[in-house]
Amino acid sequence: MKKLIFLFILLSICSFANSAFAKSIAVIVHAENPTETLTKKQLIDLYMGRYVAFSDKQDAQPLDTFTPENLRTLFYKRLVNMPLSRVNAYWSRVRFTGRATPPEIQQSEQAVLESVANNPSAIGYVFSESLTQQNKQGIKIIMELYE
Template structure:
């Protein structure tokens, strides 16, 4: 996976697609305890606060056709997952990026 455009990122995090453009499985991940980071991410991604994103997923879960992002409890859990699982896709502050991770999108 090289890079994603914003539309591709939206499609993965909002459940429209479950694979990267190259066809490999994608596993979007939300961070449970980093409320500020999650709020900043979804505001930049789709212009919605987490409460509205959660409501969106509550409606879609009943259809059974789409799966919301997986939840990791801490930023350290996300960091480990990103380093070990090439299907993992998550948002982190740039200071958390390591050489074992691939940055696929940056917000301006």
């Protein structure tokens, strides 16, 4: 009986972890931003401070977010295949040299959606499932990141 309970708990944990990692992440910009798509390399360059503008030379303001579902951790794992601790260490070094500033941190996905909808230079990310018809107004999806 104990083995059966243990197996059930283990399967529950695995299915929860699997569902969290299976969520797609939508990279979003303002609806009037002329950028229609980015390559993964371009997105990496924007989020790692190598570039500060979109390909049309329009300023880019990357946004990060904190969520209970570890969206930021998943985003960087999928984008640069690095744990968040390494990304934070990278930004500590870059910030110290003064070469670039890290993405602005928003407190929620809703805050990212509002910032992007109100700022033509903003670029952010949210879980794709968080997008509804109502909160899609003023934004467009330019990329999706999958596991």
